[in-house]
Amino acid sequence: MERYATGSDGAFAEVYDAVAARLYTYLHRNVRDTHRCSDLLQETFLQMHRARATFLSGAAVMPWAFAIARRLVIDQARRERRAPPLADLSDPMRTNGVDLACHDDQAVEEGELARAFTRELARLPASQRTAFELLKRDGMSLAEAAQVLGVTVTAVKLRAHRAYVALRIALGVHAVRLAGVKS
Amino acid sequence: MSVEESPLHELAGDLRSRVLAAVRAEPAPTRRAAQRRNVLLLTAGAAVALTTFLALGGFRAGDRPTRLVAVTCVGWIAAAAVALQIAFARGRSMVGRHPARRVALLVGAPFLLFAWKVTVTACFGVEFMATSTDHAGYRCLGMSLGMGLALLVVFAAARRRTDPVRPGVTGAALGMAAAIAAGSLVDAWCPYAGVTHLLLGHILPLVALAALGALVGRRFLRV
Secondary structure, eight states: OHHHHTTOTTHHHHHHHHHHHHHHHHHHHHOSOHHHHHHHHHHHHHHHHHTGGGOOTTOOHHHHHHHHHHHHHHHHHHHTTSSSOOOOTTOGGGGTTOOTTOOOHHHHHHHHHHHHHHHHHHHSOHHHHHHHIIIIISOOOHHHHHHHHTSOHHHHHHHHHHHHHHHHHHHHHHHHHHHHHHO | OOTTTSTHHHHHHHHHHHHHHHHHHSOOOOHHHHHHHHHHHHHHHHHHHHHHHHHTTSOOOTTSOHHHHHHHHHHHHHHHHHHHHHHHOOTTOTTOOOTHHHHHHHHHHHHHHHHHHHHHHHHHOGGGGOOOGGGOSHHHHHHHHHHHHHHHHHHHHHTTTOOSSOHHHHHHHHHHHHHHHHHHHHHHHOOOOOHHHIIIIIIHHHHHHHHHHHHHHHHHTOO
8 A cells, every 4th residue: 555655657556456355244244235245445545545635654554444334335335324334134144154055954054053143243332342342253353453443452352251251141042942943 | 272173264264265265355554655645634634724724814812912823822733743753653552542641631631721820821811711702712713623624534534444453432533633723823812711612712613622522433444
């Protein structure tokens, strides 16, 4: 990005290759529609391109890209006048690749658990859910997640911890229910 | 999730070409070009504010001792310098710093500057704080808003597309910085220090321009 900011136009392809996969995964998790997700990815890169002159030497690109993408997702949700988009439960990508059509008992149970996880995650307050997802699903560091969200590292820790506790309680109960059905 | 597992794998070729084509189709200034533009903009903004100040009479001590004018002006100029530093500083991150300092500026500056002006003037003699109905403060209000607006426009242009997280707060801080910078000139021009005059002509513009800056920031500062 540094080379791109100083005028090397070809460097943007490298920026795309370095950032696009994680960014797309993030967007795909937050937007139902695949085409809309692609549009948002394109818009995110266009925003980065338009703001290339403002890029600070030595700054990290990933939190910046995520912050732009996050803002675009929020804007779109506002435009559609509905709650922030929830995960698509029918999409295998959102269940961490678990094949829900598989008839194997263990896979069915895992699929059920994954769907319950997604459902419980969607029930969390947006601030906790986002913090949790950035850390656990997007693999960001605490500092990076704090930058994306515009809060302190302590606040991210607190939000992610609350999300983790809530999920543990909810999924613990769910696991007990699943065990009962199985027996 | 690896790239192969991600939905991007399917879309990589087509989407990549589309994104890169869209980027090529839209020219964007390089850092050097933007720096040159910002220098010109800031110089023009300062020139407009100074020209307005001089056109309206420039420095006017009135009945005030020169030392009183100097002390109050130094306070306003120091506040402007701090405000500009807070509003423009981006740290080393592309998503900006924590907003605490900007919020503190927005909340504290009007109170501190009002207290500074009243306290310093009172120290030199309460007669300098006499309120006159002839000088309610509308001229100072207009002058502050006019010069502050010119500065806010160039500040926002110089800081355009730099805040993806809290552009409203940054815009408000820029508005406050612009208002304080304009206020330092108005303070050298205005010889009146009645409390109601100060509130209307010197403090209200700070709040008004900060509010306007928040709106401008949401529109222009976000990436």
